[in-house]
Amino acid sequence: MxxxxxxxxxxxxxxxxxxxxxxxxxxxxxxxxxxxxxxxxxxxxxxxxxxxxxxxxxxxxxxxxxxxxxxxxxxxxxxxxxxxxxxxxxxxxxxxxxxxxxxxxxxxxxxxxxxxxxxxxxxxxxxxxxxxxxxxxxxxxxxxxxxxxxxxxxxxxPVFHDDQHGTAIIVAAGLKNALDLQGKRLEDAVIVCMGAGAAGVASMKLLLEMGAKLDNVFMLDRKGVIHSDRDDLTPQKAEFATRTNLRTVDDAMRNADVFIGLSGPDTVTQDMIRAMPPRPVVFALSNPNPEISPELAMAARDDLIMATGRSDYPNQINNVLGFPYIFRGALDVRARRINTTMHIAAANALQALAREPVPTSVLEAHDQTSMAFGPEYIIPSPFDPRLIDFIPAAVAAAAVETGVARTGYPKHYPQPAVATPGTD
Structure with a gap:
């Protein structure tokens, strides 16, 4: 009923x-x-x-x-x-x-x-x-x-496929913050991505642009690890074909600092989570049912940081944090396109905003008495009123900087001074 x-x-x-x-x-x-x-x-x-x-x-x-x-x-x-x-x-x-x-x-x-x-x-x-x-x-x-x-x-x-780049931008922002909290660097992290569709390919491409190393990225599709000996790969998958003896999800997870799931429900076991190195990051983003539930993952070990695509758990990777504001910034400078520099600028702005004190309006929206940057708050809330200040400004500045804007940086915008968090 x-x-x-x-x-x-x-x-x-x-x-x-x-x-x-x-x-x-x-x-x-x-x-x-x-x-x-x-x-x-x-x-x-x-x-x-x-x-x-x-x-x-x-x-x-x-x-x-x-x-x-x-x-x-x-x-x-x-x-x-x-x-x-x-x-x-x-x-x-x-x-x-x-x-x-x-x-x-x-x-x-x-x-x-x-x-x-x-x-x-x-x-x-x-x-x-x-x-x-x-x-x-x-x-x-x-x-x-x-x-x-x-x-x-x-x-x-601008032409923007949100299922690709919107997801990638939010994943990148949340992952950079999660790795910082775990005492790890994107440049060193071993990343397993389960799912080689639009979101998986775009997310891995953006992480490579932001510092991840291709030799440390292992993408999986329904047949297992995408490796250089396979002859059934699309051009997009072939970009991630590595020389490796790893073949299965279990093989890949043993060395994975990061698991990113963009595939389907219940495809990761507690034993896989237990096999990961210390202080892992697990983004199980299949909706509505993740690759592994937070309850199962947290029961397997207590040193991980977990994100899902769901609103009823902490750390929701939600595209609404990106696309409205990315287009706002692009439109306000009459951009001819949304390029990778603008993607990175949006991710950096989201990463920075998550580290700011959380306003009362956000606490009320989530029915919480306190929220702060940490393992259960690595990405801003969709209800944060400052998103409209942080992201369009960063995107517009990047558009002007890269020469794709028809106009200058809008005078009514705040000064474009969003630093990349976690770096000097």
Whole structure:
């Protein structure tokens, strides 16, 4: 009965008082004939002519500068798999709500009925002039890699696949903090990543950019360790093929300072956790059920730091900590793309914010009397009101620094002085 009630509650939430979670509002006065003539004919001709003469004026006279598309083909929706484009719409609307709520970014959600990458890329590229950025969502690997790469090359606005880079940024921020607390360095850590899909590949790539060593990274798929003697690897997996005698999860875990799970539920045992070296870090991020539950992992040993993708345990690796604010910073400098330097800047900003005193509003949201940087608080809360100050500023500064911004650093932003925590 409880399960049915929860299901009905979710359906009612989406249906009443009106279907869906989004609406469009008018932003200019529109109550007189004079205002009608400005909003449409004949007044609308003036911005049309201005944009025809200078396409950059679209950012001045239209909503483009604060509008992104959340676009999917529905081939990898949450934990539901290939639901198809139409059934993915509630998720895309939900993503739009998060963008608006946390960073005041407007969104059109667009569900494209196209499993073929050529069709999908062509569709997105043709509608891109509407938007200041493209957030790709819930597209299955390996097509997601090709689609993002081709759109980045083709468009002059940010294209960001959140399932790849959003996850990677939050993982990197939390992991750097966890390793610091464990007295270890990313440069030295042996990392086992279970899962070689979009999130796993992107997370490992970003960690390599931030200092991890390829020889210390062991990625696993359903067939075990990805090694150089295998002849069944996609190009993305092949980048992580190492010369090693390790073949199984058990083999890899014996030397792993870090386990990152981006695969499926109940794939890690207590014996695997016990076999890890002292002071390990375990990120079991499969949702809704992790690779190993915190209860089992903590019962196996008491010197680990644990994170999951769930909100009912400490240290939730939650993409909402990233994508709204990353796009906010990119839009505010009219960036042409979101590059790796901007990813790293966002991760560093999150890492730094977790070390700041926790405000009262966050304590109240979590129903806690105290929270502080430590083994159960390695990443900020999604309710931290300072996210909007830390991350967009870091991202915008990185965009300006790397030459992908159309404008300078916004004057209303705080000074871009986010240091990388844990370094001199």
């Amino acid at each position: 409880a399960e049915y009630s929860r299901k009905q509650e979710a359906l009612d939430y989406h249906e009443f008082p009106q279907p869906g979670k989004l609406a469009i509002s008018v932003t200019k006065p529109f109550t007189t004939y004079e205002e009608l003539s400005l909003a449409y004919s004949p007044g609308v001709a003036e911005p049309v002519k201005a944009i025809a003469a200078n396409p950059e004026d679209a950012f001045r006279y239209t909503s483009r500068g604060n509008l992104i598309a959340v676009i999917t083909n529905g081939t990898a929706v949450l934990g539901l798999g290939n639901t198809g484009a139409l059934a993915s719409k509630p998720v895309m609307e939900g993503k739009a709500v998060l963008f608006k709520k946390f960073a005041d970014v407007n969104v059109f959600d667009i569900e494209v009925d196209a499993d073929n990458p050529d069709d999908f890329v062509d569709t997105v590229a043709r509608i891109a002039p509407t938007f200041g950025g493209i957030n790709l969502e819930d597209i299955a690997a390996p097509h997601c890699f090709e689609i993002e790469t081709r759109l980045i090359e083709r468009l002059d606005i």
